[in-house]
Amino acid sequence: MQQTAAIYIHVPFCKSKCRYCSFISASSYEPETMDVYLQRVKEELTQQAEPFSAYRIESVFFGGGTPSLLPRQAVPALLSVIRERYTLLADCEVTCEANPDSFDLDLARSWADAGVNRVSLGCQAVQATLLTLLGRPHTAEQARSAIRIARQAGIERVNLDLIYGIPTQTMEQWEESLRFLLEEGVQHVSSYALSLEKGTPLYADVQAGKLAMPDEDFMADCYERIEPMVRPYGLTPYEISNFAVPGQACRHNLVYWRNGVYLGCGPAAHGANDLHGWQRTRNTDSMEVYLKSGPMTQTEQIPLEEEMFETVMLGTRLRQGVDLAAFERRFGISLSQAYPKAVPACLARGWAVIGRGYFALTPQVWYLQNAVLQLFMERQ
Structure with a gap:
């Protein structure tokens, strides 16, 4: 049986950097920059098509960054290259990440028409104070509206990303965030404890004593509240931080958790394959280098x-x-x-x-x- 693999495409553009984020991203997303970026990704997909011809693609994931900031036809154009160059399973999962403030019906419909069948929304919290503290550029109502927009466009599979362990967050606020969004009938929730990353504004505030991270007991209590909160809505845990309606687990992330094969495209994207023994790949972290010279991938034998x-x-x-x-x-x-x-x-x-x-x-x-x-x- 031919082996399966996944494709991850990193979209490094953001309106602004979230205060807790250490990922590679660019706050400049001029049309000319995006055009060059898209051309480089197409080149990278074309270059990798031959070695990955041994695999059937079971999942394509556009992550970021903020894929919903790309021009409307960008994702359809990249999917066209993928379909032309790779062998996709008939039921291939195609996910796009989106921020609620940059996700509208026209964009959702263009994605759905191109074959996107799953949207992952970066919500994180619903309280204005916590969203501001995190540097999130959207409101709770925009998050709820984004869920409805996806469904209106015909994309039924919606994931919500939520964060617990935010400085000043209370248990009541955590439960409110879960309940507020679960009431929209989503089929998947990813919930992670906030990680304090060096070099971020949030890290600086904590180091300066302006904010304090919750203690481990509060973190554990938040985690323990998730399952009883989501079960009445039909979701059950299938991974430490992920909960889904039966049959709606994220196939792309299952590739990661099963230590499977995946191709990573875009600046700072990483991958793994068994083409020459088990090896990891990582693209250049430099947006400037990627745009100027294209992918510069390092390979490490494991x-x-x-x-x-x-x-x-x-x-x-x-x-x-x-x-x-x-x-x-x-x-x-x-x-x-x-x-x-x-x-x-x-x-x-x-x-x-x-x-x-x-x-x-x-x-x-x-x-x-x-x-x-x-x-x-x-x-x-």
């Missing part, structure tokens, strides 16, 4: 031990767990043979179970995955 550990690390994020048969096919030994101490220790302590062909963490330690992984750091 040692087998590291590839094994990453497969466990990513797979145990999933409620389903690590596919034992897939692990043995990939590495030529079973998970228990690869980790003869860690696997029995996890089972004996009640941290993990083996069932239906999977090794999975138990719900009570899921949030503490990093502690469990310490057992797998060494193969003994």
Whole structure:
């Protein structure tokens, strides 16, 4: 059977940089700059088509940055190149990220007509004070309107990104954000604890004592509230930070969590493939270099031990767990043979179970995955 892969396209444009964000992005998005960027991505897709001809594409993901800032015909044009150069599965998932303030019906319809069947909305919170603190350029009502716009355009699959652990955030505000947006009937929620990144304005405020990050107990309490909040709306957890209606899990992210093959295009985009042993790729971080010279990709060969550990690390994020048969096919030994101490220790302590062909963490330690992984750091 021909192997499947995913394509990720990084769109590095933003109206302004969010105060917590350390991703590569540009606040300048003049038409001329965007035109050159789109041409470079088309060139990169064309260059990679031959080596990726061995794969069928199961997912295409436009992330950012803010893909909804691109000209209306940009995503359709890039999808046209992908369809021309690559073999897509008939039910290929095509996702575009959007910010509520730059997502309108005309754009949504152009995406839907081009084959986009999933939209991921960066909402993060619904309280004006928290949105301002995060540097988010939209309102709660714009977020709710964006959900309706996607549906009106015929895009039924909508994900919401939400953040907890924001300085000054209360539990009541966290529950309000979840409830406010879940009432629109979305099928998927991604919820992550705020990560304080060096070099960001938010980091500077915390370092200067102007803001304080919530303690770990509050973070854990926020996480524990998600599942009981989303279950009445039909969503269940399938990954540590992701909740979905059955059958609506994000196929693109499942490629990541199963340590699968994906092509990354655009500045700072990274990828992984098994074309010449397991290897990671990363494009230049420099927007200027990318626009002037095109993709300059670095390739790193991944040692087998590291590839094994990453497969466990990513797979145990999933409620389903690590596919034992897939692990043995990939590495030529079973998970228990690869980790003869860690696997029995996890089972004996009640941290993990083996069932239906999977090794999975138990719900009570899921949030503490990093502690469990310490057992797998060494193969003994």
